[in-house]
Amino acid sequence: xxxxxxxxxxxxxxxxxxxxxxxxxxxxxxxxxxxxxxxxxxxxxxxxxxxxxxxxxxxxxxxxxxxxxxxxxxxxxxxxxxxxxxxxx
Numbered sequence: 001x002x003x004x005x006x007x008x009x010x011x012x013x014x015x016x017x018x019x020x021x022x023x024x025x026x027x028x029x030x031x032x033x034x035x036x037x038x039x040x041x042x043x044x045x046x047x048x049x050x051x052x053x054x055x056x057x058x059x060x061x062x063x064x065x066x067x068x069x070x071x072x073x074x075x076x077x078x079x080x081x082x083x084x085x086x087x088x089x
Contacts (some may be wrong), residue, residue, distance in 0.1 A: 004080045011072025018065025029057055 033052040036044055042053040 008076035015069025
């Protein structure tokens with residue numbers, strides 16, 4: 001595999017890893033509703049006739065993985081354009 005393809009494949013893998021991790025984190029967050037407590041200071045939502053509260057949503061490393069994967073894909077596209085440009089003269 002050419003270096004451009006390798007960088008693109010690694011970038012796509014990192015992007016998929018970050019997207020999958022973010023998907024799992026959001027699903028886990030939505031499945032972890034807390035009982036309502038008047039002293040917790042959490043926002044309460046009305047869902048399906050009942051009330052739920054959630055802790056504030058916190059991100060881990062997923063946004064950094066998404067940014068790194070996107071950067072590698074852009075870099076591989078730029079590298080491919082530079083290597084495949086027509087020779088002048």
